[in-house]
Amino acid sequence: MASGVKATNGKTTRAHPSEDRQFLVGLARAFAGALLFGLPMLMTMEMWWIGFYANPWKLALLLLLMVPLLTGLSYVGGFESTETLRDDAVDAFVAIAVATIMAVVILLIFGVIGPDMSSREILGKVLLQTFAGSVGAVLAEGQMAGAGDEEDTRQSRRRREPSYGQELFLMVAGALFLALNVAPTEEIVLVSYMMGPWQQLGLLVLSLLIMHAFVYSVEFAGKPRHHPDATFLSLFFRFTIVGYAIVLLVSLYLLWTFDRTLGMGPEALLSACIVLGFPGAIGAAAARLIL
Amino acid sequence: MNDPNRQNGQNSEPAPGRPSTSRWEWVAAAFGAVLVAAIVGYMVYFGLAEHGTTPSIEVQVSDTTRSPSGYVVQFRAINRGGSTAAAVRIRGELRRGDSLEEAETELDYVPPHSERKASLIFRDDPASGALRIAPTSYTDP
Numbered sequence: 444m445a446s447g448v449k450a451t452n453g454k455t456t457r458a459h460p461s462e463d464r465q466f467l468v469g470l471a472r473a474f475a476g477a478l479l480f481g482l483p484m485l486m487t488m489e490m491w492w493i494g495f496y497a498n499p500w501k502l503a504l505l506l507l508l509m510v511p512l513l514t515g516l517s518y519v520g521g522f523e524s525t526e527t528l529r530d531d532a533v534d535a536f537v538a539i540a541v542a543t544i545m546a547v548v549i550l551l552i553f554g555v556i557g558p559d560m561s562s563r564e565i566l567g568k569v570l571l572q573t574f575a576g577s578v579g580a581v582l583a584e585g586q587m588a589g590a591g592d593e594e595d596t597r598q599s600r601r602r603r604e605p606s607y608g609q610e611l612f613l614m615v616a617g618a619l620f621l622a623l624n625v626a627p628t629e630e631i632v633l634v635s636y637m638m639g640p641w642q643q644l645g646l647l648v649l650s651l652l653i654m655h656a657f658v659y660s661v662e663f664a665g666k667p668r669h670h671p672d673a674t675f676l677s678l679f680f681r682f683t684i685v686g687y688a689i690v691l692l693v694s695l696y697l698l699w700t701f702d703r704t705l706g707m708g709p710e711a712l713l714s715a716c717i718v719l720g721f722p723g724a725i726g727a728a729a730a731r732l733i734l
Numbered sequence: 735m736n737d738p739n740r741q742n743g744q745n746s747e748p749a750p751g752r753p754s755t756s757r758w759e760w761v762a763a764a765f766g767a768v769l770v771a772a773i774v775g776y777m778v779y780f781g782l783a784e785h786g787t788t789p790s791i792e793v794q795v796s797d798t799t800r801s802p803s804g805y806v807v808q809f810r811a812i813n814r815g816g817s818t819a820a821a822v823r824i825r826g827e828l829r830r831g832d833s834l835e836e837a838e839t840e841l842d843y844v845p846p847h848s849e850r851k852a853s854l855i856f857r858d859d860p861a862s863g864a865l866r867i868a869p870t871s872y873t874d875p
Contacts, residue, residue, distance in 0.1 A: 607756065607759050611762070632843065633843075633875060636818040636820065636843055636845060636875040637875050639781070639785055639786075640777045640778070640780050640781030640785050641781055643777050644774060644777050644778070644781070647770075647773065647774065647777075651770075680763040680766070680767060681759050681760070681762070681763045684763060684766040684767050684770055685762045685763055685765070685766035686766075687766065687770060688765060688766035688769040688770060689766075691769065691770075691773070706810075706848050706849040706850055706851070707845060707848045708813075708845060708846055708847025708848040709776065709847065710776075710777075710780050710784075710845070710846050710847060711818070711845030711846060711847070711848045713773055713776060713777065714845075717773070
């Protein structure tokens with residue numbers, strides 16, 4: 444990955460002979476990250492089924508959205524300050540390539556895809572899997588950086604205190620990632636059917652509480668430092684409430700992508716959004732801490 | 735946590751000493767608050783007005799097409815009640831004089847005020863007899 448090459452090459456010049464080796468190390472890390480993030484979905488059968496029955500236009504849209512999302516993740520979450528947007532876009536496409544190769548290899552070994560299947564089925568199954576894997580690949584470079592790089596990454600992290608827009612973007616990415624892991628499963632709708640409206644409201648409140656507490660009360664390392672004198676209400680409304688609204692919209696988008704909104708009444712749809720929003724909220728909060 | 739390197743990097747924060755809240759942050763906050771409040775309001779309304787009423791499944795035939803395996807009767811099952819029905823069995827009976835042809839299907843879930851599409855397949859043309867499609871059972875999820 445482009446950023447990785449530069450991150451680990453901080454003290455050498457770009458023309459240094461070890462650059463190729465560094466690129467391969469970065470690539471290996473990307474594969475490791477893709478496997479780590481992608482494996483739960485590779486082993487979920489609903490993901491295979493959705494690959495062939497989902498609307499091809501919706502899958503194409505998901506793939507298109509992936510490019511700016513990964514580019515943004517590389518920019519905001521990347522631990523080395525990439526010089527240009529082009530570097531981030533290169534990172535994004537390398538990550539997609541890595542995740543696609545990883546998904547093809549693993550699904551072939553599992554026998555989920557094979558030469559006797561139609562190209563439409565194979566493409567659908569692989570495409571869905573690239574999302575989680577490529578997020579893992581983009582993040583792997585920073586998260587798995589060796590001990591030698593630690594000083595560098597710490598400094599660049601501090602230099603990159605995210606702006607408000609970037610915080611919101613991180614919440615979109617985190618919600619999308621964690622919600623996508625569970626959105627295709629039958630359990631999301633089943634849980635929403637088993638819960639009454641009062642339980643739904645309870646889950647909504649719980650999601651908001653956890654989202655806020657995760658970021659502002661629990662003393663994790665990545666806790667934002669840039670609002671020392673902001674009041675509770677100000678933080679709650681500007682970040683947690685806005686973040687939760689984003690999480691619900693992401694949930695709705697995912698349910699729509701996986702055809703779970705068809706024929707749903709308003710109450711059923713809201714319930715499913717709230718249930719899917721629970722992991723989404725945790726993903727959004729975690730993204731702000733980790734990245 | 736003052737970082738001496740800070741001035742080297744891009745600093746996306748506003749100047750210190752100035753309130754860090756821009757106008758569009760408050761616009762976003764208002765949007766989020768309205769959305770969450772609307773959802774809470776709707777759930778409270780639903781909980782008070784409709785929750786717990788029994789599922790009420792209505793079947794509407796939407797289309798009949800001929801296929802090699804028989805006549806495919808597509809229908810929509812609409813739940814007009816306030817609770818979700820699970821494992822909904824739908825049975826179709828086609829009566830032509832003395833003969834009775836039956837077909838059955840099961841829908842996983844029909845949530846409140848929602849609809850699901852399904853089809854039944856008959857050997858004989860449904861237009862030639864009296865067709866009746868109705869739910870026969872369901873469970874709570």
